[in-house]
Amino acid sequence: MLKTFMYQGISDKRETFQIVIPGSNIPEWFSHLTVGCSLSAELPPDWDSSRFMGFAVCVVFVLHEHHQVDELDIHQFKNFNATHHLVCCLKLNGRELEVYGRQPAFRFSEEFCQLNSDHLWLFYVSRDK
Known part of the structure; x- marks a missing residue:
């Protein structure tokens, strides 16, 4: 179901x-x-062919207690009314791949996800990005 939803998106x-x-x-379709x-993966020789769409990453995470937003000295958290922030650093041949000038990130408030419960963060970055 997730694979179908991802391809539709x-x-x-x-x-x-x-x-x-x-x-x-x-x-199961994630091969690495x-x-x-941290994860390191060897790309196939033809990875930059027209058939290669991009990178899909799936992360399992658990939310734990957080600091109050007022205690954080991070302007971005206050702008997004967020209590949590996931970031992924993708590197290709030693160069960071960025999306819209920054690393893939997901900011959300505690109400979005249940504390001490498993969650999946699935994201895709096009090879053209």
Whole structure:
């Protein structure tokens, strides 16, 4: 179901797509898996062909207690009324891939996700971005 939803959300003109849903099961079509905060993957020789759409990443995370927004010295959190911020750093040949001038990120408030519960963050970045 997630794979179908993701493909429906992606078109040739769309540079990014992301969704956060409850759960902890990473779809079987992800070929590179790791536990921890870092993953390295070897790209196939033809990765830059026209058939290569982009990068899809799936992250399992659990929300824990947070600091009050007023205690954070981060202007972005206050602008988005956010209590949590997920960031992913993608590197290709040592160069960071950015989306709209920054790394893929998802900001949200605690009301969006249940504390101490597993969630999936699935995002896609087009090869053209």
